[in-house]
Amino acid sequence: MAILGAINPMLSVGLDGDNAWRLADYVKRGGYTALRRILEEKLPQEYVINEVKKSVLRGRGGAGFPTGLKWSFMPRSFPGDKYVVCNSDEGEPGTFKDRDILRYDPHSVIEGMAIAGFAMGAGRGYNYIHGEVWEIYERFEEALDEARAAGLLGKDILGSGFNFDLFAHHGYGAYICGEETALLESIEGKKGQPRFKPPFPASFGLYGKPTTINNTETFASIPYIINLGGEHYLEAGKANNGGTKLFSVSGHVNRPGNYEIPLGTPFATLLDMAGGMRGGRQLKGCIPGGSSSPVVPAATMMDCTMDYDSISKAGSMLGSGAVIVMDETTCMVKALERLSFFYYEESCGQCTPCREGTNWLYKIVHRIEHGQGRADDLDLLASVTTNIMGRTICALGDAASMPVQSFIKHYRDEFAYHIEHKKCLVPVDVQRAGSGFFTATV
Numbered sequence: 001m002a003i004l005g006a007i008n009p010m011l012s013v014g015l016d017g018d019n020a021w022r023l024a025d026y027v028k029r030g031g032y033t034a035l036r037r038i039l040e041e042k043l044p045q046e047y048v049i050n051e052v053k054k055s056v057l058r059g060r061g062g063a064g065f066p067t068g069l070k071w072s073f074m075p076r077s078f079p080g081d082k083y084v085v086c087n088s089d090e091g092e093p094g095t096f097k098d099r100d101i102l103r104y105d106p107h108s109v110i111e112g113m114a115i116a117g118f119a120m121g122a123g124r125g126y127n128y129i130h131g132e133v134w135e136i137y138e139r140f141e142e143a144l145d146e147a148r149a150a151g152l153l154g155k156d157i158l159g160s161g162f163n164f165d166l167f168a169h170h171g172y173g174a175y176i177c178g179e180e181t182a183l184l185e186s187i188e189g190k191k192g193q194p195r196f197k198p199p200f201p202a203s204f205g206l207y208g209k210p211t212t213i214n215n216t217e218t219f220a221s222i223p224y225i226i227n228l229g230g231e232h233y234l235e236a237g238k239a240n241n242g243g244t245k246l247f248s249v250s251g252h253v254n255r256p257g258n259y260e261i262p263l264g265t266p267f268a269t270l271l272d273m274a275g276g277m278r279g280g281r282q283l284k285g286c287i288p289g290g291s292s293s294p295v296v297p298a299a300t301m302m303d304c305t306m307d308y309d310s311i312s313k314a315g316s317m318l319g320s321g322a323v324i325v326m327d328e329t330t331c332m333v334k335a336l337e338r339l340s341f342f343y344y345e346e347s348c349g350q351c352t353p354c355r356e357g358t359n360w361l362y363k364i365v366h367r368i369e370h371g372q373g374r375a376d377d378l379d380l381l382a383s384v385t386t387n388i389m390g391r392t393i394c395a396l397g398d399a400a401s402m403p404v405q406s407f408i409k410h411y412r413d414e415f416a417y418h419i420e421h422k423k424c425l426v427p428v429d430v431q432r433a434g435s436g437f438f439t440a441t442v
Helices: 023-028 033-040 045-055 067-072 098-104 106-120 134-149 180-187 216-228 230-235 267-273 298-302 308-313 332-346 352-369 377-388 396-410 412-421 428-433
Strands: 083-088 124-129 165-170 211-215 244-251 257-262 283-287 322-327
Touching: 023 106, 023 134, 033 106, 033 216, 045 067, 045 106, 045 216, 045 230, 067 106, 067 211, 083 098, 083 106, 083 180, 083 216, 098 106, 098 134, 098 216, 106 124, 106 134, 106 165, 106 211, 106 216, 124 134, 124 180, 134 165, 180 211, 211 216, 216 230, 244 267, 257 267, 267 298, 283 298, 332 352, 332 396, 332 412, 352 377, 352 396, 352 412, 377 396, 377 412, 396 412
Parallel strands: 083 124, 083 211, 124 165, 244 322
Antiparallel strands: 244 257, 283 322
């Protein structure tokens, strides 16, 4: 996998040498300069938050909420404990960028979280790392040890009087723990199930205290913003879409991997960076933001730029930045069957519409794919998704429903063919020639 880090040096990975992730290498690249400057120049908390606001950094985990605004919600005058939490529970199918940041550049996340702790007056942070990447957890623990030994974490950091410590928390491999309140429940040692909101974490978060939760890539961007200024970061992207973004490109491309590009870059450019379509085949559709985002047909996708607003206008979401590319050999019914099974398996079961609805969705799509579809199945799928969306505590129900709605909307002919002819519109030998959608996905 390849990441291009020329634009944002703090996210540069794939560097020379096996020890490029170590503290010494990070410092050579300007690491911890931002934290030192803040503490040595005694910059006010408001200055740091305003720079993040100027950058128009939007959350890189999926929702795209403005980071600086989110930080401003934290009650900085609160007298008790406050927490900063990093969501590294990367469980969205098709997404694999955060684990590479932690693998190759963990100190950028540590520095970003320390700066966030300073800006919001928090004395402790946790990085919740996905349970199926144990080696990444171990590496982050080593990086934490390096930072503590260098006086960059703990009490009286760099002699400034600022106290902030940071801990890694190993997750349990449950997709639902990527939801911020379920993640907090898991850190507290409880079953990872979402909480009702309000109250929101900024007022009642970890252990009932004010808490701010951001994504791994979001924190890794913070040192760069402070070093070069929020306005400079914004200029690297486009209006309302500040800076660069890592995209995890997988599927039917020649070079699957992580690619860092300015927000607003044409999708066609990103596709070229990933080596173009494998085997010279034609693009059929693309899921631009992870499996929970609606699929976009080829013609529409080729007109898109990779930013929150353009993808939204195309009827989908930028989400986590997982770009799943599907060529003409893909059976869209089979692809949706696999996605629906994932959400059925990962529902925590707390909400009846999600617990029962995701089961129904999978069973209906499964029978269509296996030649047992009924004439009213497409209308039934539409009815079930309508009765799930907006009726659950968290967004997993919506995440399961939106792919179903979009696949049927854009590829209805394939579903109708399955139901009428009891077989796939895309011949089996053609599917095999393309090696199949899911075998090609990273």
